[in-house]
Amino acid sequence: MTTQVQALYDFTGEPNTTEMSITCGEILTLVNTEIGEGWWEGKNAKGETGLFPAAYVRKLAPDESIQTKAAPAAPRYDQATDDWGDQQFSAGDSNFQRGTSHEDGWDDDWDDDTYSEIGPVPQKSNAQQQQQYNQQLTPLPGMPISDYNHHVEETASNYGSSVGTVRKNKFAPSSKVSGESYLLATLNVEVRDSEKVYIVQEEDRYEWWPITQPYTVTVASPKKESKFKGIKSFIAYQLTPSFNNIQVSRRYKHFDWLHERLQEKFTLIPIPPLPDKQISGRYDEQLIERRRVQLQEFVDWMCRHPVLSKCEVWQHFLTCTDEKRWKAGKRQAERDPLIGLNYCISIVVPEKALLQSQVDHITEQCHMFITSMDTSVKSVSSMCIAHTKKLQGPYKADCQKVGEAFCSLAASLSLDEGSLASTSKLTTAIKMTGSAYIDMGRMYDEHPKYDWEPLGDKFHLYKGVVGGFPDVLGTHKSAVQKKRECERLTAENKMEIAQLNEVLRRTDVVSYALVAEINHFKAERTKDLNATMQKFLRQQIHFYKKIVDKLETTLKYYDDE
Amino acid sequence: MTTQVQALYDFTGEPNTTEMSITCGEILTLVNTEIGEGWWEGKNAKGETGLFPAAYVRKLAPDESIQTKAAPAAPRYDQATDDWGDQQFSAGDSNFQRGTSHEDGWDDDWDDDTYSEIGPVPQKSNAQQQQQYNQQLTPLPGMPISDYNHHVEETASNYGSSVGTVRKNKFAPSSKVSGESYLLATLNVEVRDSEKVYIVQEEDRYEWWPITQPYTVTVASPKKESKFKGIKSFIAYQLTPSFNNIQVSRRYKHFDWLHERLQEKFTLIPIPPLPDKQISGRYDEQLIERRRVQLQEFVDWMCRHPVLSKCEVWQHFLTCTDEKRWKAGKRQAERDPLIGLNYCISIVVPEKALLQSQVDHITEQCHMFITSMDTSVKSVSSMCIAHTKKLQGPYKADCQKVGEAFCSLAASLSLDEGSLASTSKLTTAIKMTGSAYIDMGRMYDEHPKYDWEPLGDKFHLYKGVVGGFPDVLGTHKSAVQKKRECERLTAENKMEIAQLNEVLRRTDVVSYALVAEINHFKAERTKDLNATMQKFLRQQIHFYKKIVDKLETTLKYYDDE
Secondary structure, eight states, X not given: OOOEEEESSOBOOOTXXXXXXXXXXXXXXXXXXXXXXXXXXXXXXXXXXXXXXXXXXXXXXXXXXXXXXXXXXXXXXXXXXXXXXXXXXXXXXXXHHTTOTTOOSTTHHHHTTSOOOSSOOOOOOOHHHHHHHHHHOOOOTXXXXXXXXXXXXXXXXXXXXXXXXXXXXXXXXXXXXXXXXXXXXXXXXXXXXXXXXXXXXXXXXXXXXXXSSXXXXXXXXXXEEEEGGGXXXXXXXEEEETTTOOOEEEEHHHHHHHHHHHHHXXXXXOOOOXXXXXXXXXXXXXXXXXXXXXXXXXXXXXXXXXXXXXXXXXXXXXXXXXXXXXXXXXXXXXXXXXXXGGGGGGEXXXXXXXXXXXXXXXXXXXXXXXXXXHHHHHHHHHHHHHHHHXXXXXXXXHHHHHHXXXXXXXXXXXXXXXXXXXXOHHHHHHHHHHHHHHHHHHXXXXXXXXXXXXXXXXXXXXHHHHHHHHHHHHHHHHHHHHHHHHHHHHHTTSSOHHHHHHHHHHHHHHXXXXXXXXXXHHHHHHHHHHHHHHHHHHHHHXXXXXXXXXXXXXXXXXXXX | OOOEEEESSOBOOOTXXXXXXXXXXXXXXXXXXXXXXXXXXXXXXXXXXXXXXXXXXXXXXXXXXXXXXXXXXXXXXXXXXXXXXXXXXXXSOHHHHTTOTTOOSTTHHHHTTSOOOSSOOOOOOOHHHHHHHHHHOOOOTTSOOOXXXXXXXXXXXXXXXXXXXXXXXXXXXXXXXXXXXXXXXXXXXXXXXXXOEEEEEETTEEEEOOOSSOOOEEEEEEEEEXXXXXXXXXXXEEEEETTTOOOEEEEHHHHHHHHHHHHHHOTTSOOOOOOOTTOOOSSHHHHHHHHHHHHHHHHHHHHHOTTGGGOHHHHHHHHOOOHHHHHHHHHHHHTOSOOGGGGGGGEEOOSSOOOHHHHHHHHHHHHHHHHHHHHHHHHHHHHHHHHHHHIIIIIHHHHHHHHHXXXXXXXXXXXXXXXXXXXXXXXXXHHHHHHHHHHHHHHHHHGGGXXXXXXXXXXHHHHHHHXXXXXXXXXXXXXXXXXXXXXXXXXXTSSOHHHHHHHHHHHHHHHHHHHHHHHHHHHHHXXXXXXXXXXXXXXXXHHHHHHHHHHHHHHTTSOOO
């Protein structure tokens, strides 16, 4: 039996490959769904046959004729990304065979996700692997073991009548998804209870359902690992979640891949940033350590977020130790249909409809706050970097110049004292004073890692989170605009009231999510900044006390007056 | 009755004035000794009449024919210097009449000694004034009241036969005096007991006879004074010696004049320096205060020196409150014949002859030490200036940038908290943290006056004292060379043994003085640097403790974690 699919978006095939261009709305006949890697083969009306992303089309029911307009980004042909599981777990992998030998230093952490093959590399279906992954997936803390074998083409919805279906296990659309399919209720996916995210009212606030079983993840001192018998080496960070105490090894590019998935999926939740590529460090060790600290900040923020801490791709990232499951989970995450506003289908909100005026007030307030906060956190962040540089540069040098001047004075005085043995108490004391200031110079150099650098790392995180809010607000604003458009259409009798009601309900879900996230951010930053500032101040106090101690010790070398 | 004088030195009269050039050895007939200001009028062999410095000639006994070779510097025609007593004590003085109106700001402290009249301004004899001054001179502590009416032409000496005489109360020769007249015993002046300076053996060291009645002098916060009904203003420093508790008012130029006298007189004692003209200060008050502190350092050093603390010109400077006595004392000091090596005639040393090899060892040691010390004290001194500038410039600014970043963060956070009244504890705490760092910036700006500036002032003093030693060593070296020349002359039978013995004895006095001064400097700096460094360290400790306090106070604003 032939199956027909309709293109949901335009896709431009790479010329001179097996790819085929398809146009939004175009009807194609499926030829082969076993291509793998998210590709299907089909035949168009002209009789041409070629590959296109499975996620760009939907299987047609005989009477269907709905068109969607927004197009996700083209799937990424990032072979390096795709087979990083191999790089992680095996030597002599396909990368090596393809001679991608520029991955030969720890610094490739930053680079080796940038190279790509032209065109997709069709692979065998990963159905079995995927099955295996789903069965072995580590259960999340506080969540029942989920069955990830989503019922394809199942159209039952929590929110109303089925208007269309989206297949799971396809290439994921990008974060550019406008959310129309969700808002206009053309998207309906059955979401298992385990995947549902609840927003609850707590006193006068709407909040994400709080974390019931908190956990932490430590990012341990990174190790330099190598492969290809030592030809290539890279830095792997050791992550150990508190809920299972099983260490996993992750490279920066794994984090990077995760970050991309999270950003695609959560358009209403600002994702904490990864380490700054501009981290400066004179030694590899310092640089790697700074990245570790910033990764720890990222991980901590993830663990403390009620929604992010539970999400599947994150859990997969935290727990997977098997290469095959890793690859399977990776592909699954990349084909996750519940990304962008579509994710909202997982969100269960209070029955109460929101007052648009209240929502407007909250978003305006948030916009004003975030605009100001963005400037402030950037200013604290860059101040920390600049101040650290000053402490390790001129402050250190100045202190040592002071020390050297005293040392030279002591050396001169000793010239008037004959042999070394007869060095006077004063000369010794002045020499010790010189040494003390030289030591203090070293303290200026070393101490930022306890105060200014952690503060800077924290504000690097805030810079990322705060910087994510304008997009969140923008996404919400578009949803509200779409809602208003539908209200107008209904007023003009161009949309049925039943459909409008579903649009209103879904827009409310978006607004609830925004409000919950705003409240989460406020609660989180209050607790977090309080701890951060105290830790910073305690370290500053410790530093100046150490200086006082050093000077007091030095003072004792002098004769009592 | 005509009196004849013989020129002791060459003097070149200013052309087109009443001055007359005289040549060493030339015989002149005295015409008028009542010119005043140290000038006499005379007639030369050609019948020309003119003025010459009284100090450049000596009255001839009928059978005398001795010539001296070394010439003192020409007397200084510094009218401003000469009548500064007037400026000090009276308004509407002759300066005003002469229209020297560039003295119109406090800064003229540095400038107003630089203008001068062309040619001497003959004045009436100051004999009466001088008499008055001598009678009213405040007795020094630990010294009997001295009768300063020196017996002119008295040739009795403590050390041997009279070979020549030098009149007191004439224009003073400059510090360029080679000392030959002293070493070759052509100089013999009666020195009263009260003026004698003793060198004694203390354990294995030769020392200046220690101060028996120590005193201190405070240099109080300077006052801006004015004269000519406010047209001109200047800064006067208030000096109060502890031995009489009578305040005197002295301007910088008075210090400058004193310093010049001391340098002329004590070629074997490095004179502490006056304030650095390069003192930087953004405000008049700060600049004036720095000068006060450096003047206090100068004064302290003077008070602690066994020889300097007792010397006549210094005591005059410290105690004179009467204008007429001031001028008289000033002229007397300028005519002091016991300057340069001639001062050694006042020094009483142990009977024991010094071993030249020992003296050589001490001077070599001193030379090596001083060369190194010169570099060190300069380095500490310039380090203090540079470090102060950094603390008051970039360190202050950096600290304030930190504070401003925190303040801006607090301001942003408060935007999310509605009214000011509802500002959260965290926001308040962060704001207080910002303020604390801004305050710390101010502390960086203000504290150098308690640690780095006093340290710099102390090392400014050492820079001057240490910098004076090469000249002292040079003076001593010349004396030793002269001694060796005389030994050769005696070996060649060109000098009598009796005269050589006197030369040897006098050279030993010079060496004793050098050794005593080296020992004094060592003892003084050991005590002084010990106190200085401790004071500095205590202030540094105080500063860092204040920072710790401030940070600890700030920490209390935060909620307990």
